[in-house]
Amino acid sequence: MNKIKVSIVGASGYAGGDLLRLLLQHPNVELHQVTSERFAGKPVTIVHPNLRKQTTLKFSSVNDLEKVDLLFTALPHAKLMNNIENFRALADRIIDLSGDFRLKTAEDYKRWYDLEHPNPELLNEFVYGIVELHREEMKSAKLISSAGCNATSTILPLWPLFKNDLVDLSKPVIAEAKCGSSEAGNKASDASHHPERSGCVRSYKPTRHRHTAEMIQELGNPIEFSATTIEMVRGILMTAHVFLKEGVTELDVWKTYRKEYGEEPFIRIVKERSGIYRYPEPKILAGTNFCDIGFELDPNTRRLVVIGAIDNLMKGAAGQAVHAMNVANGFEETAGLGFTGLHPI
Numbered sequence: 001m002n003k004i005k006v007s008i009v010g011a012s013g014y015a016g017g018d019l020l021r022l023l024l025q026h027p028n029v030e031l032h033q034v035t036s037e038r039f040a041g042k043p044v045t046i047v048h049p050n051l052r053k054q055t056t057l058k059f060s061s062v063n064d065l066e067k068v069d070l071l072f073t074a075l076p077h078a079k080l081m082n083n084i085e086n087f088r089a090l091a092d093r094i095i096d097l098s099g100d101f102r103l104k105t106a107e108d109y110k111r112w113y114d115l116e117h118p119n120p121e122l123l124n125e126f127v128y129g130i131v132e133l134h135r136e137e138m139k140s141a142k143l144i145s146s147a148g149c150n151a152t153s154t155i156l157p158l159w160p161l162f163k164n165d166l167v168d169l170s171k172p173v174i175a176e177a178k179c180g181s182s183e184a185g186n187k188a189s190d191a192s193h194h195p196e197r198s199g200c201v202r203s204y205k206p207t208r209h210r211h212t213a214e215m216i217q218e219l220g221n222p223i224e225f226s227a228t229t230i231e232m233v234r235g236i237l238m239t240a241h242v243f244l245k246e247g248v249t250e251l252d253v254w255k256t257y258r259k260e261y262g263e264e265p266f267i268r269i270v271k272e273r274s275g276i277y278r279y280p281e282p283k284i285l286a287g288t289n290f291c292d293i294g295f296e297l298d299p300n301t302r303r304l305v306v307i308g309a310i311d312n313l314m315k316g317a318a319g320q321a322v323h324a325m326n327v328a329n330g331f332e333e334t335a336g337l338g339f340t341g342l343h344p345i
């Protein structure tokens with residue numbers, strides 16, 4: 001079996017933890033080092049108890065990293081962009097989960113992140129990490145930037161509609177995502193304090209969410225996006241409203257999704273006539289790499305309601321990154337990503 005040597009930077013975090021879980025089971029990966037500054041020298045199981053009896057690995061410090069074939073970086077925003085050359089010296093290939101290299105221009109970093117990007121010349125070298133949109137470029141990519149979780153939940157359901165020219169571009173496109181608490185990472189804050197977070201339905205970014213920049217970049221069209229946190233640990237439910245061109249039917253929308261995604265292993269079109277799971281729902285996607293997509297057309301107004309559901313830590317982070325690794329290394333695309341989810345859960 002063809003195996004590559006892989007390390008994870010930021011493996012004590014939520015995204016890094018799911019990478020660890022996936023890579024320990026991956027048939028083509030030998031996991032070499034996994035980092036945490038806070039827990040260096042300690043077993044990974046003190047942070048990720050789900051991995052007991054799965055590994056004896058201990059956390060290392062970033063300063064002790066050795067050369068590998070591939071490095072996953074899952075650090076907070078603005079850590080990699082300032083140290084990219086150090087990490088490049090350690091691996092032939094880097095797959096980054098942060099927002100540091102997702103946008104293609106320094107102007108966009110100024111506009112959306114309010115910062116001067118320290119390495120703008122590298123922005124075009126990073127391939128944007130959604131496999132379904134960038135599979136061919138990814139096959140030879142040395143630098144891959146995984147997409148934002150909210151961006152993934154919005155781009156995947158909307159992209160076929162724009163690509164196939166079904167949308168009335170004179171009308172606004174509006175999307176809203178309901179998000180689980182793990183999106184915010186494992187650092188405690190006032191907002192994550194249990195009495196404040198529990199049971200909440202909290203509008204946390206009604207306008208100017210940073211992931212909007214990725215959506216505009218990948219869809220090639222303006223989009224309005226809002227995010228709301230709800231009582232859920234993992235998962236995103238995205239609801240978008242687009243107006244279809246005159247003459248486009250619900251059957252056309254069906255055929256378009258079938259054409260674009262019929263062969264995709266991680267995309268499922270969900271549209272049942274009856275039953276409680278008629279439309280996508282993140283609850284049954286926990287731990288899986290699926291993006292479920294549903295839709296319904298109001299024939300009176302031509303408004304198409306598009307619904308997307310993912311696990312933010314999987315299709316929105318670690319699962320997407322492992323999928324990208326599989327493509328870039330010529331492995332079976334679904335390797336390490338076979339978990340089907342649980343029902344009931």
Ligand SMILES: NC(=O)c1ccc[n+]([C@@H]2O[C@H](COP(=O)([O-])OP(=O)(O)OC[C@H]3O[C@@H](n4cnc5c(N)ncnc54)[C@H](OP(=O)(O)O)[C@@H]3O)[C@@H](O)[C@H]2O)c1
Nearest residue numbers: 010011012013014015036037038074075098183185186317
């Ligand atoms: N959570 C999500 O749903 C999600 C989805 C998609 C993308 N992302 C992105 O993925 C990245 C990680 O997210 P997360 O949610 O996993 O965050 P997290 O839970 O806060 O984990 C952050 C990780 O980075 C390490 N770290 C922090 N500062 C460091 C430093 N100065 N030097 C070295 N290591 C450092 C932490 O290790 P220590 O133990 O040393 O603190 C920890 O392992 C972020 O950029 C985030 O935007 C997250």
